Amino acid sequence: MWNAIKQNRWWIYQQERFPVFAHGTLIAVFSLAAVAYSAVLGGRYALELSAFAVAFATTFGFFLLLRIADEFKDFEDDCRYRAYRPVPRGLIGLNDLRYLAIIVLALQMLAALLLHAPLAMLLVLVWVYLGLMTVEFFAGSWLRRHPTPYMLSHMLIMPLIQLYASACDWLPQTSTPPAGLSWFLAASYANGLVIEIGRKIRVPEDEEPGVETYSVLWGRKTACLVWLSAMGAAGVFASLAADRVAVGGLTIVLLSLGWIISALLAFHFLTQTRTQSGKAIETCSGLWTLASYLLLGPVALLMV
Template sequence: MTVSRASRIWTYQSERFPLKKTAPLLAVFSAASICASATLSGRDIPSIDAFITGFIVAMALFFQVRVCDEIKDYDDDLNFRPERPIPRGLVSLQGVVRFGLLTIPPAIIAVWAWHAPVLWLLFLVWLWLTAMTFEFGVPALLKARPVLYLASHMAIMPLIDLLLTGIEWVPGGGASPHLWMFIALSFVNGCVLEIGRKLWAPENEITGVETYSGLWGVRKASLIWMLCLVVSFGLLCGIGAVTRTLWIVGPLGLIAGAVCILRVLHYRSHPTPKAQADMDTIAGLWVFVCYAIAGFVPVVLRAL
């Protein structure tokens, strides 16, 4: 690999899959999923190998999701977002796809080495991801129905979380009957992330590029985002109730949620480019804090 090629790849990751932001978030997400599965079932936390497996799989899958987005959005990017790495010629779509394919064997090996029966959950995620890449064969229908489009694409989040929690519950003897709350939390938090990153300032809207602020208007889109946040907080409290940690999970979530609500209200009244950037950041921070609270607080309190 030449230096110039390495430099292009490094620039691509910084723009489309920033490791300095993505790696910590996925480390928390994967570890919290494994911990939550164990605490909801009343089992001990598994060995460090489970967490290494979860992180490897999460990094591979989320990069694959990015690659599939590049395939799905290729024509739109050429027409409406020429500044992105692939349309401007920084890297090729074929090269990005090859890198995505290279992440498949490490994911399979990691899961196989940990507990081979978990592989069926990995294949289930890949099945949905493949269908999602090709818009389930009905792209026009989905694009005409933005809520259905959002739901069908965000379904990848609970499937990934089913896999990550499965790293614990498949060898552990089965999933907790309360695990659905954590899986649902993943779906709702996916909506928090997706809607949050598409709440734009009016002057930044681009013809041909769909955003929720452009689709629904700033006020309605920000209200829907707040509702997703409230549902997420409710599920977080449900997990706290099951693990008998609501007394601390609730206040911590309330503080984080209040900060997020203040920021979205600011965006709602002053939808500037700065407020747009804040919404992207605050959506990620909420998800980060939410998983940290749900996954680690019960573990820490049980250890005390």
């Protein structure tokens, strides 16, 4: 049976384009942080499991929808430059992904209505922004010529998703977000930039035709400096958010140490004659983000 599962085309697709277990771990921490942080801000020191379950399931759905949207947006370029990917090589069709997206949207709405009906309005807000991203805000040609506004506009989806995930906790309790949530959302935006930039920094040998990495667009040195700047901003916002839930000191110490390690890694990446790849920077971005959300969510909940 396990061999049959591994040979299934959807299993192969998730392995190559949306690794369920790897992504699921980070999404679980991402969702847990939002719900736990909201609970602590609201003076509630126990996690509502139903709120977390809906936040996790819906957030997982959002990230899957982002992947599906990318498959549609990048289809022509993938056929031209990356025919080895599952969609251009015919493993999964765009119609298959369209039906999957419809199922995900329906399940998200059902989960919102079952937990707390007003959540549906916030859910639609995230859908609308995701839809605008899919059509590249009706300015695709301009955005593709200006990669920085492209990145900054697309990363706004991150705090919107976190707003929804946190609302699974605070909206059933009150009609307004708790004071201090804005710093958490700002940290989510900056962490999104850390992940986005970090996964697109490569050595020349790993660059692919038709793939606009930041190491190509800006040069490796500038890309690393922007990556570290985004990480620094994320650290500042996370520390301000952490100060609202009594883990500010611990967050400052640990994230400062993390930033120093990241700076040393970037220096090594830029100065070594034979560097391995940009994979270490991508991994470091994930670990940084994971640490930030663990501090702001589970750790804060345990320490109050």
